[in-house]
Amino acid sequence: MNCINAEIMKKDIDVIENALRNYLPYEESIKRQEKVVDAMRYSLEAGGKRIRPVLTMEFCRMCGGDVSKAAAPAAAIEMIHTFSLIHDDLPAMDDDDYRRGRKSCHKEFNEATAILAGDALSIHAFSVIADDDKLTPVQKVKLMQVLGECSGYKGMIGGQIIDMENEKRDDVDEENLRAMCAGKTGALIRCACVMGCIAAEADDEIIAAADRYGACLGLAFQIVDDILDVTSTTEVLGKPVGSDKESGKTTFATIMGLEKAQTLAKELTDEAIGILDKFKENEFLAELTHELLVRIK
Amino acid sequence: MNCINAEIMKKDIDVIENALRNYLPYEESIKRQEKVVDAMRYSLEAGGKRIRPVLTMEFCRMCGGDVSKAAAPAAAIEMIHTFSLIHDDLPAMDDDDYRRGRKSCHKEFNEATAILAGDALSIHAFSVIADDDKLTPVQKVKLMQVLGECSGYKGMIGGQIIDMENEKRDDVDEENLRAMCAGKTGALIRCACVMGCIAAEADDEIIAAADRYGACLGLAFQIVDDILDVTSTTEVLGKPVGSDKESGKTTFATIMGLEKAQTLAKELTDEAIGILDKFKENEFLAELTHELLVRIK
Numbered sequence: 001m002n003c004i005n006a007e008i009m010k011k012d013i014d015v016i017e018n019a020l021r022n023y024l025p026y027e028e029s030i031k032r033q034e035k036v037v038d039a040m041r042y043s044l045e046a047g048g049k050r051i052r053p054v055l056t057m058e059f060c061r062m063c064g065g066d067v068s069k070a071a072a073p074a075a076a077i078e079m080i081h082t083f084s085l086i087h088d089d090l091p092a093m094d095d096d097d098y099r100r101g102r103k104s105c106h107k108e109f110n111e112a113t114a115i116l117a118g119d120a121l122s123i124h125a126f127s128v129i130a131d132d133d134k135l136t137p138v139q140k141v142k143l144m145q146v147l148g149e150c151s152g153y154k155g156m157i158g159g160q161i162i163d164m165e166n167e168k169r170d171d172v173d174e175e176n177l178r179a180m181c182a183g184k185t186g187a188l189i190r191c192a193c194v195m196g197c198i199a200a201e202a203d204d205e206i207i208a209a210a211d212r213y214g215a216c217l218g219l220a221f222q223i224v225d226d227i228l229d230v231t232s233t234t235e236v237l238g239k240p241v242g243s244d245k246e247s248g249k250t251t252f253a254t255i256m257g258l259e260k261a262q263t264l265a266k267e268l269t270d271e272a273i274g275i276l277d278k279f280k281e282n283e284f285l286a287e288l289t290h291e292l293l294v295r296i297k
Numbered sequence: 298m299n300c301i302n303a304e305i306m307k308k309d310i311d312v313i314e315n316a317l318r319n320y321l322p323y324e325e326s327i328k329r330q331e332k333v334v335d336a337m338r339y340s341l342e343a344g345g346k347r348i349r350p351v352l353t354m355e356f357c358r359m360c361g362g363d364v365s366k367a368a369a370p371a372a373a374i375e376m377i378h379t380f381s382l383i384h385d386d387l388p389a390m391d392d393d394d395y396r397r398g399r400k401s402c403h404k405e406f407n408e409a410t411a412i413l414a415g416d417a418l419s420i421h422a423f424s425v426i427a428d429d430d431k432l433t434p435v436q437k438v439k440l441m442q443v444l445g446e447c448s449g450y451k452g453m454i455g456g457q458i459i460d461m462e463n464e465k466r467d468d469v470d471e472e473n474l475r476a477m478c479a480g481k482t483g484a485l486i487r488c489a490c491v492m493g494c495i496a497a498e499a500d501d502e503i504i505a506a507a508d509r510y511g512a513c514l515g516l517a518f519q520i521v522d523d524i525l526d527v528t529s530t531t532e533v534l535g536k537p538v539g540s541d542k543e544s545g546k547t548t549f550a551t552i553m554g555l556e557k558a559q560t561l562a563k564e565l566t567d568e569a570i571g572i573l574d575k576f577k578e579n580e581f582l583a584e585l586t587h588e589l590l591v592r593i594k
Contacts, residue, residue: 029451030450030451030455032455032459032462032473032476032477033450033451033454033455033458033459033480035458035461035462036450036454036455036458037450040450083416087412087413087416090389090412091389092387092388092403092407092408092409092412093409093412110389111389112389112390112461113458113461115384115387115389115390115412116384116454116457116458116461118416119380119384119415119416119419119454120449120450120454122416122419122420123419123445123448123449123450123454124445124449124450126423126441126444126445127441127442127445127446127449130438130441130442130445131442131445136434137433137434137435137437137438138434140434140437140438140441141427141434141437141438144423144424144427144437144441145424145427145428147423148420148421148423148424148427148428149424151420152417152420152421152424153327153330153333153334153337153417153420153421154326154327154330157330157333157413157416157417157420158327158329158330158333160413161329161330161332161333161410161413162329162330164332164409164410164413165329165332176329179329180329183330
């Protein structure tokens with residue numbers, strides 16, 4: 001990433017990290033509940049790339065909006081993402097003991113606390129938007145409509161249930177895989193982009209463009225992940241490769257072959273970068289989008 | 298309950314049951330996700346007394362509001378309540394196989410589906426309010442502020458974590474018990490009352506009165522439950538009595554003795570009924586409030 005873009009990234013991340021801390025403050029009045037707040041903070045602070053909130057900040061900036069208005073929706077989307085990771089890691093779900101190199105929430109605390117911490121984060125995401133003092137009521141309602149639709153049974157959770165149901169099936173086709181991915185990965189990414197535009201009070205045409213950009217990026221991201229599981233090494237990827245094949249999982253790589261999957265990922269990335277032409281000062285996001293694809297080379 | 302009041306109750310319940318069905322419709326577009334929607338519906342349809350949504354409807358009516366505007370918040374509060382029951386029943390939490398005479402959600406489906414169904418219901422509660430076409434944006438934001446605060450870590454989930462932490466302690470005092478109960482039982486009941494007033498665009502003084510009524514009712518309800526666990530029979534109660542004593546749990550009955558607990562429950566009920574004088578056509582709710590106390594006789 002070039003210097004100017006790295007600078008923008010750093011600025012965005014600073015705002016996001018600050019927002020995440022400020023929206024979950026230490027308060028004497030909740031001392032008795034601090035265990036669940038500790039667990040919420042533990043998982044929020046585990047870091048990660050903060051891709052979703054960066055998208056919210058950047059779409060707000062590219063629409064010419066006041067980026068301080070994007071802080072609440074940016075924090076909200078990261079809270080929803082974190083809640084989904086906490087619940088995904090539970091023994092009844094993916095049963096993962098580690099997440100981003102640290103113990104997963106239910107291992108650091110316990111299962112009951114992890115369930116409650118996830119629940120509380122998902123609710124808190126809506127509170128952070130509802131309680132914001134910079135956004136108008138109309139903006140808040142639009143933000144919560146999008147956040148609800150993209151994270152609920154029509155969006156992220158819908159994708160998770162399709163994924164679970166697919167494990168029992170041996171007839172998963174590309175259409176099914178696309179629907180699963182549109183929910184599980186795509187919905188929150190689309191949501192992040194659209195929320196940035198709403199924070200900037202952009203018009204419907206711009207919102208639709210951001211939505212399509214997010215859909216392309218989300219799908220491309222998943223396809224690249226599937227390809228890397230076949231072509232990368234454990235050292236480069238930082239996690240075991242070949243796990244999809246081992247578990248017999250249908251992925252974009254297994255269903256269409258590596259070459260076609262790579263072509264599709266490239267097409268989607270090109271479309272996404274093309275959409276950015278509608279926005280001003282789009283160099284940072286164009287580079288970031290490109291970087292997500294070149295992971296496969 | 299007298300005839301007129303029974304009629305009001307029936308009317309409220311009809312609106313609520315209809316709203317719950319309509320807000321979770323069968324749609325071809327979510328056919329792939331139908332398993333999680335089935336699980337959401339299964340638990341929502343399990344019934345229960347619908348006390349919280351009835352409170353929302355009644356406070357709206359008593360404030361002279363258009364009760365059709367209370368349908369969305371009434372459905373939302375029942376969705377939050379149902380989500381909390383689904384997660385409470387999980388093996389990592391209370392590990393209950395049955396709920397209201399039917400298999401609990403994770404027994405009817407499986408643990409992963411129950412976790413996701415609870416998650417989706419809590420998110421859908423916010424969507425139902427955000428997407429409503431009768432409420433103004435200002436009302437929706439106020440409703441979601443109250444719903445978020447009362448159901449999150451400062452409210453219901455806060456009470457659940459205090460309850461869990463208390464199980465490890467032998468120094469639980471009355472103050473602690475009140476804080477636990479204010480969160481676990483009280484917060485959603487307060488929320489239900491306040492949301493009814495917001496739906497009717499009532500002023501702050503009326504909202505504060507409804508809030509206090511809810512706090513009194515929630516605490517009285519819990520104290521009566523604790524008393525019944527000591528004084529009732531399994532036949533009358535429909536569930537095993539003496540379970541608190543058996544598990545060594547500190548309750549209002551064990552901490553202050555039966556007589557004092559009964560006096561406190563009566564005082565709180567009287568205060569709650571007194572507050573209803575501020576509202577018009579309050580006979581139904583006054584009778585309902587009274588009925589909740591006389592369970593101990």
